[in-house]
Amino acid sequence: MIGYLEGIPRRSTPERVLLDLQGVGYDVAIPLSTFYEIEKVGAEQSIGLFIHTHMREGTIELFGFWTEREKLLFEKLIAVGGVGPRLARVILSGLPPEVLLGALAAGDTARLATIPGIGKRTADRLVLELRDRVQELAAEVPTTAKSAEGEDLVQALVNLGYKRTEAEQALAKAQQDNPDAVFHELLRASLQSLARV
Numbered sequence: 127m128i129g130y131l132e133g134i135p136r137r138s139t140p141e142r143v144l145l146d147l148q149g150v151g152y153d154v155a156i157p158l159s160t161f162y163e164i165e166k167v168g169a170e171q172s173i174g175l176f177i178h179t180h181m182r183e184g185t186i187e188l189f190g191f192w193t194e195r196e197k198l199l200f201e202k203l204i205a206v207g208g209v210g211p212r213l214a215r216v217i218l219s220g221l222p223p224e225v226l227l228g229a230l231a232a233g234d235t236a237r238l239a240t241i242p243g244i245g246k247r248t249a250d251r252l253v254l255e256l257r258d259r260v261q262e263l264a265a266e267v268p269t270t271a272k273s274a275e276g277e278d279l280v281q282a283l284v285n286l287g288y289k290r291t292e293a294e295q296a297l298a299k300a301q302q303d304n305p306d307a308v309f310h311e312l313l314r315a316s317l318q319s320l321a322r323v
Contacts, residue, residue, distance in 0.1 A: 127179040128177045128179045128188060129176070129177055129179075130174060130175070130176055130177055131145055131147060131152055131154070131174070131175050131177050131188075131190065132147070132172055132173070132174040132175075133145040133146050133147035133148075133152070133172060133173070134146045134170060134171070134172055134173075135164050135167070135173055136151065138156075138161060138164050138165070139161070140158055140161045140219070141155060141156065141161075141215075141219075142154065142155055142156060143156050143160075143161070143164055143175075143190065145173075145175065145190070152188060153188070154175060154177070154188045154189065154190035155187060155188065155189045155190070155211075155212075155215055156175070156189070156190050156191070156215075157191070157196070157200075157215050157218035157219045158218075158219040158295060159192065159196065159218065159219075159222060159223060159295065159298070159299070160175065160190060160191055160192040160196070162295075162299050162319070163192040164192075165322070175190035175191060175192065176190065176191045176192075176193065176194045176196070176197040177189065177190055177191075177197075178191070178197055178200055178201060178211070180204075180211045187211065189211055189215060193223075195223065196218065196223050199218065199223055199226070199227065199260070200214050200215070200218060202256055202259055202260060203217055203218070203252075203256070205255075206251060206252055206255045206256060207251065207255070208248065208251065209248070209251075209252070213243060213244075216241065216242065216243050217241055217243075217244065217252075220240070220241030220242060220243075220244070220291055221237070221238075221240075221241060221291060221294060221295075222294055222295050222297075222298030222299070223298070224298050225237070225294050225298065226238075227260055230252060230253060230256050230257060230260045231257065231260055231261060233253045233257055234253075235249040235250055235252075235253055236249075238252055238253070240290060240291060241291070276297060276301075278309070279293075279297050279309065279312055279313055279316065280293045280294055280297055282313060283296065283297070283313075283316060283317070283320070286317075288320055292320060293316070293320075296316040296317075296319040296320045297312065297316050299315075299316075299319050300312045300315035300316045300319060303315060
């Protein structure tokens with residue numbers, strides 16, 4: 127099984143990347159957070175992705191992640207009954223990993239149900255099956271992602287007309303890129319990120 131690929135991204139979309147490894151192109155499904163990281167890398171620059179290889183009915187599909195933690199979260203999601211790899215990728219694209227882990231750990235089914243394709247029943251099942259299993263991953267979540275300031279930033283972006291999930295993703299990216307930034311710097315970085323999408 128393939129666990130890691132390093133190569134040059136020849137083409138990337140919010141859902142997939144074509145990764146060139148010495149002339150061989152691997153088509154890899156990715157979540158939005160990984161797409162944002164790939165977009166920050168210059169053209170012709172090599173990147174590395176942690177890979178989950180999914181084999182089913184004679185087909186092989188590769189799912190790539192910028193961090194190993196994100197890959198582990200993906201693998202926990204697909205262990206839930208009724209959640210396949212495509213839905214797990216949608217879940218990871220619907221909420222930034224930090225927000226998703228926080229929602230699972232807190233049992234916030236309302237937040238999970240805001241993800242496209244996730245209804246109340248699936249949200250309940252995710253919390254029931256994953257709440258205890260994500261504790262070790264949730265412990266690593268930066269406190270700023272859950273702070274009142276973070277919520278104020280998300281609300282400011284929502285008030286400007288952005289969807290809540292877009293605002294949360296942009297904020298998570300801004301916090302990751304600028305860990306010591308203050309409110310107005312995070313707001314500016316979030317707006318710049320949203321303007322590029």
